Amino acid sequence: MSDIRPTTPSGTDLDPWLDTYALRAFGLSASEVRALFAVASRPEVVSLAGGMPYVRAIPRELVAGAFDRMLLADAPAALQYGSGQGLPRLREHILTVMAEEGITASVDDVVTTTGSQQAIDLVTKLFIDPGDVILAEGPSYVGALGVFKSFQAVTVHLRMDADGLVPEVLEAAIRDQRSAGKRIKFLYTIPNFHNPAGVTLSAERRPRIVDICRREGVLIVEDNPYGLLWFDAPPPPPLHVLNPEGVVYLGSFSKTFAPGFRVGWAVAPHAVREKLVLAAESAILSPSSFNHHLISEYLESVDWRAQVAVFRDVYRERRDAMLRALEEHLPRLSWNVPNGGFYVWVRLPEELHSKQMLPRAVRELVAYTPGTGFYADGQGGRELRLSFCYPTPEFIEEGIRRLASVIDGELELVRAFAGTGSLAPRQDDGAMAAPPPDLN
């Protein structure tokens, strides 16, 4: 095993430690999303790329009030090391937050993490030996794919449609992977307002997905950062509700409060939870007591449900602005209609490539995320992700206008070189044969 390391990792030939790295280190590479941060932060660029929540919607007095009460009541504990599993008081509040979505659990079942990203990292560390298979929607969350790769997992993508993950596709993948002698470790899924696909797993499919996994002995890792951010009606209850013993559920305060605290959590079956706590302690000893006390004070003293409702209103307005602008400026393209969350997933004309088009977009002062980052296998060139969470409706409209001009310009260029004719409008039938997931 130690002799098959690739010769061209992301580092340089001048690295004197090149022969020293673990094999898994060669799976670490800069994500396309992260690389965009530098570009998107220039003020003249309308960024539809990042997934930054609109934290300006949080009145700073609320944070200040929570801080003042915390300092008065709990300063020494807030400055000190804490429990590796997380402050029990905060874990109590997490139960209340999860109850909004129908989850029943006990304080002992909850493990807090440094954002739910760390929960993905710890679950993967706990379950993945090199070569093991993880099933995940295609496209899937770029941060999860990076973790999977860094632990030398093989990610097998599962197709979605307008109702989310397709149960028959899941069944077939399990059968195929096992026939090929592969060990499947878990299904990683984002049932609500999928990142990046925007779709939501239908109520009808949820028990079917859970039953397949139960029958086949496949653990489900259910990532649900956006569940409370619905626009029209709440999504169906989480998969965890249907089989708590078969699901590791991941939640986060990053979207309902603020990501700057880096507080997320996992709820897991008893034996898995025990190991998650040990893995968390090994990784960071204990989470930030300061942030745990502060968030606890916030949840106790602020009407946090009203604040979540404010976020809903903000994001709904922005989604509407984005959909309106797409209809106006890019009517021939297809995209999903998300009922919550942060993202619209767009399919490009087949002559275009989202990654190759990006430099031109940035020149024309609009940024998006190419679809290629959301697949483990290089797919996604004809897709892109647009975020409506951060820019104002006016900027969103301007951004889409610029994007339309970029796309028109690229198409002209391609056709001039190829001598092709006009592009026929695409018709999608809602039961398409390939990613991306559903469209409208």
Place this chain on the structure above:
Amino acid sequence: MSDIRPTTPSGTDLDPWLDTYALRAFGLSASEVRALFAVASRPEVVSLAGGMPYVRAIPRELVAGAFDRMLLADAPAALQYGSGQGLPRLREHILTVMAEEGITASVDDVVTTTGSQQAIDLVTKLFIDPGDVILAEGPSYVGALGVFKSFQAVTVHLRMDADGLVPEVLEAAIRDQRSAGKRIKFLYTIPNFHNPAGVTLSAERRPRIVDICRREGVLIVEDNPYGLLWFDAPPPPPLHVLNPEGVVYLGSFSKTFAPGFRVGWAVAPHAVREKLVLAAESAILSPSSFNHHLISEYLESVDWRAQVAVFRDVYRERRDAMLRALEEHLPRLSWNVPNGGFYVWVRLPEELHSKQMLPRAVRELVAYTPGTGFYADGQGGRELRLSFCYPTPEFIEEGIRRLASVIDGELELVRAFAGTGSLAPRQDDGAMAAPPPDLN
């Protein structure tokens, strides 16, 4: 590889996912230090066990002032996701903190981490394939040993004496391991006020250790959380100063400010640093912007050097109290005399076992950490660690008085059963043949 998993991991036979875990998950076990937290938190117990800094020495107005300024100036950024490498402004301040110990580096060289524990985790993830060797002092930091085990490393302990790690022992270990066909990935060392051994690597030995590692191509991971907490004179300059290209240096705000923020850092050679940033992003996306902004404000607006001097005075007084009490109540035992940091390392009479004695100690309302937790291989039964960082001098004296009574009681019991005579005072010659490290 997948068929050699042990049959008795820390979980239960009832765990339905038992066949699903990665091999490395079987290396996760609860550390003895963490298990003591529950015991030590009972108010009637004098705990000489944990390593909690005395955060009550920080005036809470200082934290409040930093918070107020941060909220006024930087609230949106503090609540938002940040750079994976850490806030540049904080990394600038980290350079100033490290300059106190003689380190010169650039802002780009610094990667912030969730406490320096996470830096240990990321470095290990980056370099360790299963079976690889890590060299570490014996005894060594329990949190590092846990990480090494969780990545399936083999830890080889190196003997210390009163001047710290013995260069000849390092040379011999490199030779022996390589003769045995093992791949050595790095030397993990705590040169200043060692945890748990209390010793400091002498100025004379530092270039020798660095030269051996340079010559042999062994990376050094230098863990230095206590360097600024010296009592009599500053320690010699860090190993990093002697060969920045061969050392990953780890620092932390946990002991000089407060652990509740979970902010530490690594300074690494360029190519290693690049990979550390990717590994950090994979693990947690980005560190807590909130805590980075807050610590930056604190460092800018508070005389933090004066605050570190306050900590020095507090801990010096407590060390003195502990040494006085040991001399008075346990004169026949031997121990090191730390010139900084948090710990005294004690050798027990050979009839006793520190882990077996602990329940009796807890019954008599004193807690310590058995030496066994600080070795990867079950050594340490005749050693124990006493912490003087948290209890007041009065409690330290009372704790040692109780410990003496526990030891006397245990010795009586052992002798009553064994029919042995009196215990001759132990003489140590400062160049002893086995751990623990230096004595007095």
